[in-house]
Amino acid sequence: MAVTGLRIGVVGGSIAGCAMAIAGARAGADVTVHERSDGALQDRGFGIVIPPPLHQELVVGGYLGADMPTAPVATRVWLARAPGRRSARELARQQAPVAACNWGLLWRALRANAQDGTYHRGRPVGSVGRTASGGALIRTADGEREYDVVVGADGHRSVTRDALAPGVRPVPAGYLVWRGTIPAAALRDHPGQLAMLESSWVTLGFPGGHGVFYLIPGAAGGSRLLAYAIYASPPAADVPASTAYVRHIAEEHFPAEWADIVARGEHTSQVLHPVADFVVPRAAEPPFLLAGDAASVTRPHTASGAVKALQDALCLERSLRASSSAAEALRRYADERSAEGARLVGLGRRLGRALVENTPDWPAMGPAEVEALSRAALDGDGSYLYGSVQR
Numbered sequence: 321m322a323v324t325g326l327r328i329g330v331v332g333g334s335i336a337g338c339a340m341a342i343a344g345a346r347a348g349a350d351v352t353v354h355e356r357s358d359g360a361l362q363d364r365g366f367g368i369v370i371p372p373p374l375h376q377e378l379v380v381g382g383y384l385g386a387d388m389p390t391a392p393v394a395t396r397v398w399l400a401r402a403p404g405r406r407s408a409r410e411l412a413r414q415q416a417p418v419a420a421c422n423w424g425l426l427w428r429a430l431r432a433n434a435q436d437g438t439y440h441r442g443r444p445v446g447s448v449g450r451t452a453s454g455g456a457l458i459r460t461a462d463g464e465r466e467y468d469v470v471v472g473a474d475g476h477r478s479v480t481r482d483a484l485a486p487g488v489r490p491v492p493a494g495y496l497v498w499r500g501t502i503p504a505a506a507l508r509d510h511p512g513q514l515a516m517l518e519s520s521w522v523t524l525g526f527p528g529g530h531g532v533f534y535l536i537p538g539a540a541g542g543s544r545l546l547a548y549a550i551y552a553s554p555p556a557a558d559v560p561a562s563t564a565y566v567r568h569i570a571e572e573h574f575p576a577e578w579a580d581i582v583a584r585g586e587h588t589s590q591v592l593h594p595v596a597d598f599v600v601p602r603a604a605e606p607p608f609l610l611a612g613d614a615a616s617v618t619r620p621h622t623a624s625g626a627v628k629a630l631q632d633a634l635c636l637e638r639s640l641r642a643s644s645s646a647a648e649a650l651r652r653y654a655d656e657r658s659a660e661g662a663r664l665v666g667l668g669r670r671l672g673r674a675l676v677e678n679t680p681d682w683p684a685m686g687p688a689e690v691e692a693l694s695r696a697a698l699d700g701d702g703s704y705l706y707g708s709v710q711r
């Protein structure tokens with residue numbers, strides 16, 4: 321018989337935290353979320369993509385409303401600057417459907433469905449601990465609360481992970497990612513690029529890195545945004561690594577039209593991250609369970625951090641429904657999700673090596689070379705970003 325009535329405390333109320341709260345409530349648990357921030361998380365308005373079948377599963381499963389806007393596209397176009405020219409050259413096309421989302425709208429849609437539990441904002445968790453009877457404690461400035469299970473959904477600097485897997489630290493990749501969003505209106509002088517982005521997402525290769533571009537819905541009914549993530553080495557020691565440096569990369573390496581689009585000063589969001597990864601050996605040990613970035617962070621080339629967090633939640637719901645005790649549910653969860661975290665970290669490293677650390681001579685490539693590069697990086701694994709590349 322399924323275990324119900326568990327008291328589940330969730331640390332963190334972002335993508336993973338809200339999804340885990342929905343999962344717990346759907347499986348009959350009494351869920352409380354403790355979120356550090358008292359601001360509006362929907363303001364973190366970046367682009368992310370998820371596989372369309374996962375989006376559909378989440379709508380059918382009651383995690384996401386069918387009205388959450390997405391910008392689905394089915395094709396991936398690979399571009400580079402034409403040799404000796406400033407124009408773009410198309411290298412290849414792959415069938416690789418994605419549902420492009422606005423991070424803030426995704427969070428808001430999950431938050432709207434996480435109403436069955438209690439969601440406390442402005443409630444930082446100082447630490448988690450164990451009770452003598454095998455339960456879990458969440459400690460905040462208000463005191464201690466006891467739970468049967470504590471879910472760490474508190475991101476890459478998780479305090480919950482310190483209790484379950486102390487010593488796991490991010491491994492730097494040695495390069496950076498510039499991430500931003502620009503109003504789609506910035507494409508008004510570039511109808512060819514806009515038309516391409518209406519039906520596809522774009523990978524733009526350049527010496528020492530690559531960029532990914534796709535359209536996402538605007539926040540709160542606003543107009544669409546162009547989202548990008550551009551991967552490259554840090555600038556030379558005498559040049560500050562800043563968000564503004566992305567203009568230099570674009571002007572130095574991009575085809576003229578794409579450089580012009582990125583160089584426009586109309587960004588609605590812009591951030592610079594070092595790329596790093598890690599994975600815990602085991603994603604749950606009673607009474608603790610880790611979800612989303614708290615359990616593992618993969619290099620973003622896999623576009624799988626939010627995807628994994630959402631799949632973690634689906635797995636928690638399945639595990640609770642299929643288990644007669646919290647311990648059994650956490651064992652099922654750990655068996656499935658630990659392996660997935662490790663798989664994605666490996667995939668991210670191979671993609672990072674192929675697309676940033678050892679970039680090919682992009683302009684010399686065509687469909688066969690892109691296919692071969694993709695296959696070699698996948699190394700027998702699968703990724704929804706490489707849909708039509710056969711394993």
Ligand SMILES: Cc1cc2nc3c(=O)[nH]c(=O)nc-3n(C[C@H](O)[C@H](O)[C@H](O)COP(=O)(O)OP(=O)(O)OC[C@H]3O[C@@H](n4cnc5c(N)ncnc54)[C@H](O)[C@@H]3O)c2cc1C
Pocket residue numbers: 331332333334335336337354355356357361367368369370443444445446473474475476477478479497499549593611612613614620623624625626627628629
């Ligand atoms: C460049 C880039 C591109 C990406 N693209 C994609 C993509 O296309 N597809 C995809 O699936 N993923 C993508 N990702 C990854 C994705 O954005 C993240 O994996 C995902 O948002 C992580 O969600 P999370 O809820 O686990 O963590 P976070 O969003 O980091 O949330 C953690 C939450 O915990 C709270 N918190 C932290 N500590 C405490 C505490 N002590 N007490 C209480 N609360 C606490 C924080 O305030 C925060 O709200 C990308 C990432 C990057 C960097």
